[in-house]
Amino acid sequence: MAGGREVLWTLFRCEIRMLLRDKRTIFIGVILPLFLFPAIILVTRAVEERERVSLESATYYYAVTGTQRDLAGTLVRDALTRRAATADTSQPALHIEESQVAEPDSALRTGGIHLVVEGMAPDEWRTVRDEEERARRERAVTSGRGDDSEAAPAADEADDVEVPVLRLHYRDNSQRSGAAMREVRDALRDLRGEQRERLFRERGFPLDPADVAALEANNLATREEEAGALIGILLAPLIVMMMLTGGSIVAADAIAGEKERGTLETLLTTAARRWEVVWAKQLSVVAVGVVVTLINMLNLLVYVMLGVFELPEDFAVSVTPATLVVLLLLYLPLALLVSSAQLLLSGVSKTYKEYQFNFFPVFLLLLIPAFAAVLPGIELRSAVVLVPVANVAVASREVLTGEFHWLALGAAFFVNVMASAYAARLTVGTLSTERLITAAELDRAELLGGPALFPRRVLTWFGVLWALLLVTSLWFGEHVGIRGQVTFNLGVLFFGGALLMMRRYRLDPRSTLALRAPPAAAWLAVLVGAPSGLVTGVGVARLAQLVFPVPEEVVESFGQYLLPDELPLWQIVFFLCVLPGICEEIAFRGVLLHGLRRRFHPVVLCLVVGAIFGFFHVSLFRLIPTAYVGVLLSAVVVLTGSIFPAMLWHALNNATALVPARLGLWEGEQLPEGVLPLGIAGLAVSFWILWRTRRLYPGLRE
Amino acid sequence: MTGPTISVRALSKSFYDEFRGEVRAVDGIDFACLPGQIFGLLGANGAGKTTTLRMLATILKPTSGEASLLGHDVVADPEAVRRNLGFYSASTALYPRLTARETLEFFARVNRYPGERVTERVDYLVERFGIAEYADARVDKLSSGMKQKVSIARTVAHDPPVLIFDEPTVGLDVLNALEMQDVIRHLRDDGKTILFSTHIMSEAEKLCDHIAIIHRGKILASNTLDGMRRDTGKHYLEDIFVAYVGGRKEIEAAERAALGAQER
Numbered sequence: 001m002a003g004g005r006e007v008l009w010t011l012f013r014c015e016i017r018m019l020l021r022d023k024r025t026i027f028i029g030v031i032l033p034l035f036l037f038p039a040i041i042l043v044t045r046a047v048e049e050r051e052r053v054s055l056e057s058a059t060y061y062y063a064v065t066g067t068q069r070d071l072a073g074t075l076v077r078d079a080l081t082r083r084a085a086t087a088d089t090s091q092p093a094l095h096i097e098e099s100q101v102a103e104p105d106s107a108l109r110t111g112g113i114h115l116v117v118e119g120m121a122p123d124e125w126r127t128v129r130d131e132e133e134r135a136r137r138e139r140a141v142t143s144g145r146g147d148d149s150e151a152a153p154a155a156d157e158a159d160d161v162e163v164p165v166l167r168l169h170y171r172d173n174s175q176r177s178g179a180a181m182r183e184v185r186d187a188l189r190d191l192r193g194e195q196r197e198r199l200f201r202e203r204g205f206p207l208d209p210a211d212v213a214a215l216e217a218n219n220l221a222t223r224e225e226e227a228g229a230l231i232g233i234l235l236a237p238l239i240v241m242m243m244l245t246g247g248s249i250v251a252a253d254a255i256a257g258e259k260e261r262g263t264l265e266t267l268l269t270t271a272a273r274r275w276e277v278v279w280a281k282q283l284s285v286v287a288v289g290v291v292v293t294l295i296n297m298l299n300l301l302v303y304v305m306l307g308v309f310e311l312p313e314d315f316a317v318s319v320t321p322a323t324l325v326v327l328l329l330l331y332l333p334l335a336l337l338v339s340s341a342q343l344l345l346s347g348v349s350k351t352y353k354e355y356q357f358n359f360f361p362v363f364l365l366l367l368i369p370a371f372a373a374v375l376p377g378i379e380l381r382s383a384v385v386l387v388p389v390a391n392v393a394v395a396s397r398e399v400l401t402g403e404f405h406w407l408a409l410g411a412a413f414f415v416n417v418m419a420s421a422y423a424a425r426l427t428v429g430t431l432s433t434e435r436l437i438t439a440a441e442l443d444r445a446e447l448l449g450g451p452a453l454f455p456r457r458v459l460t461w462f463g464v465l466w467a468l469l470l471v472t473s474l475w476f477g478e479h480v481g482i483r484g485q486v487t488f489n490l491g492v493l494f495f496g497g498a499l500l501m502m503r504r505y506r507l508d509p510r511s512t513l514a515l516r517a518p519p520a521a522a523w524l525a526v527l528v529g530a531p532s533g534l535v536t537g538v539g540v541a542r543l544a545q546l547v548f549p550v551p552e553e554v555v556e557s558f559g560q561y562l563l564p565d566e567l568p569l570w571q572i573v574f575f576l577c578v579l580p581g582i583c584e585e586i587a588f589r590g591v592l593l594h595g596l597r598r599r600f601h602p603v604v605l606c607l608v609v610g611a612i613f614g615f616f617h618v619s620l621f622r623l624i625p626t627a628y629v630g631v632l633l634s635a636v637v638v639l640t641g642s643i644f645p646a647m648l649w650h651a652l653n654n655a656t657a658l659v660p661a662r663l664g665l666w667e668g669e670q671l672p673e674g675v676l677p678l679g680i681a682g683l684a685v686s687f688w689i690l691w692r693t694r695r696l697y698p699g700l701r702e
Numbered sequence: 703m704t705g706p707t708i709s710v711r712a713l714s715k716s717f718y719d720e721f722r723g724e725v726r727a728v729d730g731i732d733f734a735c736l737p738g739q740i741f742g743l744l745g746a747n748g749a750g751k752t753t754t755l756r757m758l759a760t761i762l763k764p765t766s767g768e769a770s771l772l773g774h775d776v777v778a779d780p781e782a783v784r785r786n787l788g789f790y791s792a793s794t795a796l797y798p799r800l801t802a803r804e805t806l807e808f809f810a811r812v813n814r815y816p817g818e819r820v821t822e823r824v825d826y827l828v829e830r831f832g833i834a835e836y837a838d839a840r841v842d843k844l845s846s847g848m849k850q851k852v853s854i855a856r857t858v859a860h861d862p863p864v865l866i867f868d869e870p871t872v873g874l875d876v877l878n879a880l881e882m883q884d885v886i887r888h889l890r891d892d893g894k895t896i897l898f899s900t901h902i903m904s905e906a907e908k909l910c911d912h913i914a915i916i917h918r919g920k921i922l923a924s925n926t927l928d929g930m931r932r933d934t935g936k937h938y939l940e941d942i943f944v945a946y947v948g949g950r951k952e953i954e955a956a957e958r959a960a961l962g963a964q965e966r
Contacts, residue, residue, distance in 0.1 A: 010811040014800070021799040021840075262795035269759045269789035271781055271813045271860070702724075 007272050011280030012287075019250055019288065029249040030292055034299050038308045051175070060096045060180040062115035063104035068164045072119025073098070075166065079187035082194070094183045108169060114180035116169040125165040224318040225401055231317065232397030233373045239293060239331060240370040240389065243338045244363055246292025247285045251342035252356065254281040255430070256349040268431065278343065278428045285339035319400075326399050330409065333416035334392045338366060340423030347430030373397040380408040388419040454505040458595030462612060465497050465587075470618055482567065486575045490583035498591045511698070513590040518642035519693040526636070526645045529686030530652035533632045535679025537625050537653075544624035572662050573655060581651030588613045588630065589637040589646045593697075602700050606634035629653060632683075639690040641697045705773075706734035707864055707895040708741070708758065713767035714919075715753050727753040729919035730767065735897055735912070740890050742910030743899040744943065750919040751899040752791070755868045758897065759789045771864055785814055788857035791868035798842035802833050802852045805841060806859050813860035823861065831855045831885075847878050854885055858894075865889060867898045871905060883909055903939040913939075915946045922946045 019025065064073040080096055087093035101107040104116045120128070166188065170181035221229075258264035267277060303309050319327075345362050349355040372378060372390035380394045391412035398404035469489060480488070502512055509515065567575075593609050600608055613634075614627025633646045640646075715728040728750040735741040745751045756762040758769055760780035768775065774782040796805055806824045815823060828837045831851045836844060841852065857865060867886060871879040886909060890896055900906050906913055907927060914924040923930060923946050931937060934945045 006817055007812050007814065010808060014797070014808050017804075018797060018799040261798070262793045263797055265761065265791070266789075266794040266796070266856075267812075268761050269784060269787070269794065270809060271785040273781055 004273075004276060007276050008280050008283075011272065011277060012283050015250060015254065015281060015284035016287070018253070019284070022253075025249055025253075029245070030295065033245075034295070038303050041308060055175065055179050056092060056094065058095070058176060060094055060115070060176060060183070061099040061113040062096060062117055062180060062184065063099050063101050063107065063113050064117045064119065065104050066118035066120050066167075067124060068119030068121060070119070071164055072117050072166050075188060075191065076117055076184060079184070079191040082191055083183075083187040086190075093187075094179065096180060096183060105169070108171060108177070111174065111177075114170065114174070114177045115184060117184065118167040118169060120165045120167060122161050122163065122165065125161070125167070223314050223316040227315050227317050228400035228402070229397065230312075232400035233393075235327075235396045235400070236334075236370040236373065236389070236393035237367060240334070240338060240366055242293040242296045243289040243335055244342065244366060246296075247289030247339050247342050248359060249292070250281075250288045251285045251339070251346045252352055252359075253346075254285065254343060255346040255427075256355040257346075257352045259349075260351045264431075274428050274431045277431060278424060282336070282339050282343050282424060282427075285343055286335055289339055290335060323399060326404075326409065327396065329413060330392050330395050330399070333413055333420055334389065336420035337388055337416050337423065340420045340427065341366060344423050344427045344430065347427045369393065380412060381405055385411045386415055388416050391415055450506040451508075454501070454507060455595050455599060457505070458501070458592060461497070461501055462592060465493055466616060469493055469616060473618055483571065483575055486579060490579045494583040494587035498587045501591050507591075507594070512594045513586055514594070514637055514641060514643040514697065516642045518640035518645050519695050521689050521693040522636075522640045522642070522645045523648070525686040525689040525693075526649045526652070528682050528689070529632070529636070530649045531656045532679045532682030532686060533629060533649070534653050534656045535675055536683050537628050539676050539679070540628045541625040569659070569662055572658055576658055577651045577654040580654055581647045584613070585633070585643055585647045585650055588616075589633055590643055593634060593637060597697065597699055598701050600701060602638050602697075605700070606631050606638060609634040635687070636690065638697045638700065639687075639694045641695045707737045707739075707772055708733075708735035708897060709768075709770050710734070710754075710758075711768045713754065713757060713769050714765045715750075715757060715762060716765045726919050728757070728764075731916065731919070731921045733914050733921060733924050735895060737895050738890065738893055739911045740886065740896045740898055740909050742906040742913045743897065743916055744901070744903070744906045744910075744913055744939075745899070745916035746901055746947075749901075749916045751901075751916055752868055753919075754916070755789075755791075755866050755897065755899055758783075759787060759866060760784055785860070786862050786864055788860070788862040788865045789868070790854065790857040790866065790870055792870070792872045794853070796841045796849060796853055796856065799840060801838050801840055802844070802848075802855075803828065803837045805852055805856050809856040809859040813862070815860040823859070827855045827859060846874075847881075850874065850878055850882065854882070858889065863894060865894050865896045867896065869899055869901070871900070871902065879905075903943060907939045915943060917947050 062076070064076065066072060077098070080093075084093045099107075099113050101113060104113065107113045108116050168181050168185055171177040219226075255264065258267065268274075300309065304311060341362060345358055346355055349358055366389055369387060369390035370393050372384060372387070372393040373396065378384055378394055380391060380398055384394055385391045385408055395404065395409055395412045399409070472488060472493075473485060476485075476488075498513075501507065502509055588609055592612060593605065596605055596608060599605075610627045610629075610631030610633075613630030614623045614625075617623065617626040629650075633650055636646045636649055637643055710731060710733050712730045712732060713728060714726065714730050717725045717727055731750075731754065733741070743751045743754065753762060757764050758771060758776060760776050760783050763777060770776065771783045772786050774786065776783050797808070800808060803824060806827050807820055810820045810823055811817065828834050831854060833848065833851050833855065836848055841849060844852065870886070871882050874882060883905065886896060886898065898906075898909065910927070912924070912926055913930065915922045923933070925933065927939065930939075930942045930946075934942050936942045936945055
């Protein structure tokens, strides 16, 4: 009878054989990148060279205007003459000519000339500057932007200039105009430097460094050590990236592809053990990942030798066999970890397409820690040794610069081996996950559509709503003001989105939104609970501050944004208390909670709905307090089976937070002494009432 | 005579369905399948046939109860169960980029057939199932009839004493379905014990030595066809099935429930 090793070998050989026969994947995944990356670099370099030649060979025109035009014209001409005389072949001076046009500004706009030099008297410049500053402020007020959104126009001297000012007008959307401005600016600066130096000399200021203090920097690092530091930083990201792209050629097909084809069920009915299947697949992912990485490395070397990739000057690498062995020992568990993660991803994905969809987040998750060595001052002998991937990145740098500690290297090795083993164990688990084994079959919910499908789709819908909320608040938030934003978020996104979901999935509004009469005592619980919830929420916010410290200014500016002085009280009550109480409850405690009610245990359900509610407040410092309120509100709906008490609680919560603040009675963040324990007691009483009179939300998971 | 090849006692399987909550797909069933017998599991769509067979093939774990194959418990010793089992269903596909011969060799080896005899076994199967003509062609180049033959051959690649066929004729045309029935009969004649599920009454009537009617996860009757005829006073298996299940409306209701009847 065949032993475990033979089964393992058979499975491995089958994976590799199938991969080698998949010519399209081999071409796209292995062969094409070998030529594509150098081709991109060559093309980019050719385009850059062409641009440079074109910019160098062009003739640039400038016009001189202003009350001090004669002085300005002379200065520019002198500066350009001086620059042409001192330019060398490595950086030749641009060919710039003065142009006599009647309408310089219009010529600059149409591209007839590239630069306008305006000579101004000091007072004149100050007046223009003040006017521009005033106009900028007005624009900022009307657009709702902050004061610091644009830089004030300034000459490169201090405010109190008493010499003529040369303003260079150019158009940054034109490469030539930008190049002309930089050339003239640099020429003028050089000229000014020369004149300044001459004046210093004339007044007897010692300009020879030897007369003041000589300065010399002496680099003690060898060229090899410098190169080691550079490679040490780049090695981990490069290898992780290559392993991920190489390994995914096999990983995607290894489990997700097999599920999709229906071959996984065939394989799982054979006498092969689950771990044998996973090991063989992992082995093939590692093997292909390593081979593709080696091919890419060799490819890189060949292109370096051919001069396609240029290395820094004086670049010298010296890697001893001992260093190489240490690096290999470090990267072996990393290769295992990367392949385990890919195989796990393949295991949890139902189809090839789903694997590809999920690949990018995993790619980032593994690649970002690989850049850990870039962080200044980070050492392996710190908590970073416990972070898989990041520890190898930092260890590589230390090994290549010759400053490492064996114990820390051993710990990094161990951590990655353990992480890899854990991921492999989870992958074995996915092969026993019954829903995933049978996922390729026709999905009943897909077939039925409507309410049966909604629980599967609800999180995707809220993901899209969240993305829309984020985009609109970032792009338009400042322009439309708080009223516009609240109306859009609550009216269009939350209310409209909820209606759309109910229509799309044929959901019954009454049961979906829990439009049922609550127990009478629930109202009393709400009256006690809402202010208590707010008070305890402030306590939670304080605790959250310990984890995510938020600068005072951020909180203040947010308060200012939420409660602008011009917003009358009734609008605060309507837009920030009543509307959220209705629309947010319909979206979160209505549609979302309904969609998730069977997926999670009721306690987890409240936590999940609350967390999602928190994420919708698109701010790190509000996340935890709003999520906390979201959890309370979800619990109210679960215990009363009705959305109405939660609506009142929500409106009261916001009113208690905002109205006294608007009236200047309470600052919101500072609680009077003794109020917090009172809040905790009030919340306990409220939930005791809700529990005693509970009328549970129907259809919850048991 | 030895004991049953397959023995199932109080076997249950519950799933958690996001929409319908807990669903008992198989609800405490008992049956025994004797050596050299074709045992038919007859039921409508969603009756629990596939779930039962998947538990016997160790793909799914029972929620409660016991099942064993040649004395090997499906939970305690799944590898031994699978070593003695060939599992075929419409959803058990083949690797498209392997040739027919490589497929048979692969399944013989992963099912731990003695390594030195694999080539000989593969040659025999190629001959036995008439696939010599395309034995070295890749599976993705084969017609569905050819794939079906290769698929059956891979099911018996390791010469297992027990075979499970889960709705093997679903999606096949008449000729291929008839050929499949012939193959199953011949395998029984070769001494294999066969557990066979279907919702096609004529198939069960022609092939099965013993029939169990499964409905809503429970076995309502388990007998030979003649025994069932005696018990119900009906001749045709369709009528016998309807009589046991409790009418056509009940069959329709059960199929709807299995599809996940909506609850508001």
